[in-house]
Structures are given as C-alpha cells and as structure tokens.
Amino acid sequence: MEVLTMAQPKLPKTPVSIAEVVDKLAANHIVTPATDRFTGHFERLFRRSDSDDGAIVPRLHTGGLETRGVMVLGEPGSGKTALVRHHLQNHEGLVPIAGNDWSQYLHITVPSPATLKSVGLEILKKLHYPNISERAERWKIWEAVKHRLSLLGIKVLWIDEAHDLFSPSAARERDDILKTIKSLMQGEHAVVIVLSGTKLLGELTEVDLQVARRFSTVILSEISYASDGENLEGLIAHYAETAGLAVNFTDDLIQRLIYASGNQFGRAVELIVFAIEAALEEGAKQLGVEAFASAWALQEGCGFDENIFVARDWAMLPGPHEHATLADSKRKRGRK
Structure with a gap:
C-alpha cells in the first residue's frame, strides 16, 4: 500500500x-489493489472527446444508445466510499467546466426512507433545483432529474449506500428503481452510474439481467x-x-x-x-x-x-x- x-x-x-x-x-x-481495480473499471466507461481540450465523454454501447456503469461492493468499513470519492474528486476529466463552479459528477447518499421519489428529490436538492414539491408525482420528479443532469453537464451519477434502495421497505418499488437506473443510462444525455454498497447490492441487481450486464463489479475483499x-x-x-x-x-x-x-x-x-x-x-x-x-x-x-x-x-x-x-x-x- x-x-x-x-x-x-x-x-x-x-x-x-x-x-x-x-x-x-x-x-x-492510501493506494491499495482495489484502487487500481476501480481505476481500470472506471476508465473503460469513457473515451476522449473529439474536441481540442481532450475532455472525456461516456462511451456508448448498443449502437450508441446507452452507457455502462460500475458497482463497488464491500462491507461497512471496507473503505469503498473513500475509494470512489477520492477517484472522482481527483479525476482530471471531471473538473468543473470553464465558467462553472460545479464538478461534472454528482454524489448522493440514499436517503431514508429509501424510495424512488426520495432519491429523485435528493438528486434535485443536490443540483439546486428550485421549486419542486415533495407531493409531485414520481415521473415529474425524474423528468426534472434527467433535464437537470443534462443542463449542468453531469457525466457521472454516484449513488452511495445503494443497497438501501433494495431494502424490504423499498421492495415493492424494486422493478421501478431498476428501470429508472437503466433509463438514466440511455438516450442522448445518458450518464455513467456508479453504485456503491454492501455485497447485498450485487445480489439484488443480479435479479435483473439487463441491469447486471450494464455494470461491472469491483469487490473490496476482507x-x-x-x-x-x-x-x-x-x-x-x-x-x-x-x-x-x-x-x-x-x-x-x-x-x-x-x-x-x-x-x-x-x-x-x-x-x-x-x-x-x-x-x-x-x-x-x-x-x-x-x-x-x-x-x-x-x-x-x-x-x-x-x-x-x-x-x-x-x-x-x-x-x-x-x-x-x-x-x-x-x-x-x-x-x-
């Protein structure tokens, strides 16, 4: 190390x-073998843009229609949050765009209670979205999320403690949550998704093969x-x-x-x-x-x-x- x-x-x-x-x-x-593994997984999700500044853009798959993501799995105290945070904070391709004061990645921690609506509202809060009501319908909240991510040029959405999205209290929304994650990785303004959580997250996302194939996995061993x-x-x-x-x-x-x-x-x-x-x-x-x-x-x-x-x-x-x-x-x- x-x-x-x-x-x-x-x-x-x-x-x-x-x-x-x-x-x-x-x-x-502290640099560990997991650091190098995450770096390798993360870098393959991007390519250099055609612009002169050499910026990175998400690499598109399935005929240029969707991005890929990475899951970082480890038990509490394994260091997964610190690993991802350090990488994103210091990535030269995610620094603020000239004239802006925000980075090109967004980090949220799944709020409690963990519902599709609460996560959408948390993202909008971090993006300083004005005048969104907690009583708004889910589709309206997530339409605003997609628009705001695109408007601010966000390339990476990092959802920490993502296993809470699939807790027993959120089980009835599991399919909708998975569909929403997939939708963020599709279309003209698709973003790269980073999910970090316990190993339970990997088990739960495997139930949806379409989600599983979109994510590579980094496991922090004991x-x-x-x-x-x-x-x-x-x-x-x-x-x-x-x-x-x-x-x-x-x-x-x-x-x-x-x-x-x-x-x-x-x-x-x-x-x-x-x-x-x-x-x-x-x-x-x-x-x-x-x-x-x-x-x-x-x-x-x-x-x-x-x-x-x-x-x-x-x-x-x-x-x-x-x-x-x-x-x-x-x-x-x-x-x-």
Whole structure:
C-alpha cells in the first residue's frame, strides 16, 4: 500500500495541534489493489472527446444508445466510499467546466426512507433545483432529474449506500428503481452510474439481467494477517512517525487490530488514527497497545475484560459494534 500526500508535522502539544494532525492523517488517501481495480473499471466507461481540450465523454454501447456503469461492493468499513470519492474528486476529466463552479459528477447518499421519489428529490436538492414539491408525482420528479443532469453537464451519477434502495421497505418499488437506473443510462444525455454498497447490492441487481450486464463489479475483499499484516505494520509506523511518535509493537498487535476492525481495511485505518489521537492526548511518546486499547474502549464502550487489545482470549470476544447488541439482548433476557 502506498500512502499519498503525507504531511510531517511536529509533535503536537495542544488540543488544536492534535486535531490538526489527526485531521491530516484521516484525510490521507492510501493506494491499495482495489484502487487500481476501480481505476481500470472506471476508465473503460469513457473515451476522449473529439474536441481540442481532450475532455472525456461516456462511451456508448448498443449502437450508441446507452452507457455502462460500475458497482463497488464491500462491507461497512471496507473503505469503498473513500475509494470512489477520492477517484472522482481527483479525476482530471471531471473538473468543473470553464465558467462553472460545479464538478461534472454528482454524489448522493440514499436517503431514508429509501424510495424512488426520495432519491429523485435528493438528486434535485443536490443540483439546486428550485421549486419542486415533495407531493409531485414520481415521473415529474425524474423528468426534472434527467433535464437537470443534462443542463449542468453531469457525466457521472454516484449513488452511495445503494443497497438501501433494495431494502424490504423499498421492495415493492424494486422493478421501478431498476428501470429508472437503466433509463438514466440511455438516450442522448445518458450518464455513467456508479453504485456503491454492501455485497447485498450485487445480489439484488443480479435479479435483473439487463441491469447486471450494464455494470461491472469491483469487490473490496476482507483483509487478513497473511496478506495485509506487513502493510498494516508499515502504515502504523508511517502514521506514528508523522505524528512524532515512536512505535512499540507487541507480537500480536496487528492480529488484534485486524480482528477489531472486522477484517475491514477502512475500519482498521480509522482505528490506527484513533489510537494515535489517544496517544497524543495522553502525552505519550510512543504508540503502543495501550493507545489502541484506549481507542477501542472509547469506541465500543467496553470494559477491560472485553477489550480486544488487552484481553488474553481476545479472539473469543465480540467484534466491532457488537457490544451494544449483546448488552441489549442481556437486558431483554433479564426482563423475561
């Protein structure tokens, strides 16, 4: 893994400087194999235009009638949102058109409740569309969406948490949702669609073969000690050095970190940054298991015996965010 745009601040001594270091670390983009895979999938969706400025335009298929898209699938904490955001924000072909102050891609997160109407209204809100009523009919909302996307020259529509579109509450609209996605990828002003969500999204879209063939898929795999342990150790050392800290690795710190992150890369990085913040706030000179234990206790609200970073039988403990569920179950059993 390659770390980009790393800063080298001095050892922070005040809450303000600690926050600055933590923000810089959290903002860093880490190149992983998934980065290259997504880049490959995304670039094949476009071609260079015939204009002198070398702008990109969506590549059309089926006799020049429709675009293609890409799905990015991974469990919560895998880093899929950060991966897509960094790529789109830094893509030279999606920078604002001269004279405009908006980019040529649009990012929305599926709102709650997830309905075809609510998604359409969310898109119009992001596009600063005036005077659209929540009582408007669905067809009118989506006609406005298509017109606005075309008017503003939007080339990519990125729908994050897209699996929520196919939740049980939205099941009755599933066919209409799939048809609407297909319609955005057709016609004179068709856009490229990027869908990101859990692996459930891939399973649900497979029920419609016409949608499935329009999307290629990038899957963010779980991390493991065998394949990612060395890279994580290097990342911790680099981040600690950036924050002015030495590192004290215990024999199984990386294994505990991977388990505590639920085998998800993005969550592991968040824990590393959180541990560095804990070490700095405690005035420590080095980053060790104590800082990770403090970060985990704050995040999960667990006691010493349930702390993955200090407990002897840590592999038998609940993983991330499971403590609240277990505590709730115990309370319910106690009421019976």
